[in-house]
Amino acid sequence: MLAEERYRRIRALLRDHGTVSVEHMTEKLGVSRETIRRDLVELDTLGEIRRVHGGAMLAESEPPINxxxxxxxxxxxxxxxxxxxxxxxxxxxxxxxxxxxxxxxxxxxxxxxxxxxxxxxxxxxxxxxxxxxxxxxxxxxxxxxxxxxxxxxxxxxxxxxxxxxxxxxxxxxxxxxxxxxxxxxxxxxxxxxxxxxxxxxxxxxxxxxxxxxxxxxxxxxxxxxxxxxxxxxxxxxxxxxxxxxxxxxxxxxxxx
The missing domain is CATH 3.40.50.1360 (Rossmann fold)
Known part of the structure; x- marks a missing residue:
């Protein structure tokens, strides 16, 4: 899976669930923990996400209350x-x-x-x-x-x-x-x-x-x-x- 496709799917998971664990992303994307961690570092550097203990959340907002x-x-x-x-x-x-x-x-x-x-x-x-x-x-x-x-x-x-x-x-x-x-x-x-x-x-x-x-x-x-x-x-x-x-x-x- 190309990096951009992984980024897209990570963003979608974060929009849908708020804070998402590395384990959950690994399971959903079918890639290694090391790959997910590298992707999160890159998205964090771009200012799109915020890394938290064991996972990440979107940087720009909370998920809707519903x-x-x-x-x-x-x-x-x-x-x-x-x-x-x-x-x-x-x-x-x-x-x-x-x-x-x-x-x-x-x-x-x-x-x-x-x-x-x-x-x-x-x-x-x-x-x-x-x-x-x-x-x-x-x-x-x-x-x-x-x-x-x-x-x-x-x-x-x-x-x-x-x-x-x-x-x-x-x-x-x-x-x-x-x-x-x-x-x-x-x-x-x-x-x-x-x-x-x-x-x-x-x-x-x-x-x-x-x-x-x-x-x-x-x-x-x-x-x-x-x-x-x-x-x-x-x-x-x-x-x-x-x-x-x-x-x-x-x-x-x-x-x-």
Whole structure:
């Protein structure tokens, strides 16, 4: 297979799946690990991809949210269940927008009397449905602002100002990547600004990140290491190079 054809197929895999492992690319393309690694170095040099531990992701953007919603669902559910152990009935929560936090909203059905402030339409809708089914269970506040239809969330100055009106027990955030040196990072500045505002106005910050996000550094810091109380991630993340540094960088790491 010619190099250009491999590059085309690698780009297609990354567009469809977000972060893709070297093993998966090797299997799909039918070439050696050494060939894939050389191809990734070349594409990284060209600025088309970003290499991460064990694989790569596209440099220019995240996959669309409808694509991300179908990726690693089992792992995201495990992370949501793990995050749930840090939440108690009656607490005030900030929850940002993301496919993992949307799954978390389903897990919150087991609790009562939550006060939830979110910029995510999916999170607000799911919790409002719960409230309708179980009269008055949760108080849900969707912050106003500039609506991003592709993400299904509100952003911008008006949304940030609204967040600063509240003080929460927990900020539950799902970033693009997490590493020990930089903490949680996001691809778009407006997403990072929202997560930053939520973490600043919460007593504790819980980061929800499936294993593929560990060791990934995205464009903008959304929550520095010193503000991360707990990182909840999958058990397989403990085998990623540099995972040992996470425990010393953050308050705690829960492997689920």
């Amino acid at each position: 694509v991300r919603a179908g990726i690693r669902v089992k792992e995201k559910r495990a992370v949501a269940r793990g995050a749930l152990t840090h939440v108690r009935s009656g607490q005030t929560l900030f929850i940002d927008a993301g496919t993992t936090t949307a799954i978390l909203a389903d897990a919150l059905t087991t609790l009562d009397g939550l006060h939830v402030i979110t910029n995510s339409v999916a999170v607000a809708s799911k919790l409002a449905d719960i409230r309708a089914a179980r009269a008055g269970t949760h108080d849900v506040h969707l912050v106003g602002g500039t609506f991003n239809a592709s993400v299904g969330a509100t952003y911008g100055g008006a949304a940030i100002s609204e967040v600063y009106r509240f003080h929460a027990d927990l900020a539950l955030l799902s970033p693009v990547g997490v590493d020990a040196a930089h903490g949680a990072t996001s691809f778009f500045p407006e997403e990072a600004e929202m997560a930053d505002a939520m973490s600043r106005n919460a007593k504790q910050t819980v980061i929800l990140a499936d294993y593929s996000k560990i060791g990934v550094l995205s464009r903008v810091v959304s929550c520095p290491p010193q503000r991360i109380s707990v990182l909840v991630t999958n058990a397989r993340a403990s085998k990623i190079p540099g995972a040992g540094e996470l425990c010393s960088a953050f308050g705690a790491v829960d492997y689920v």
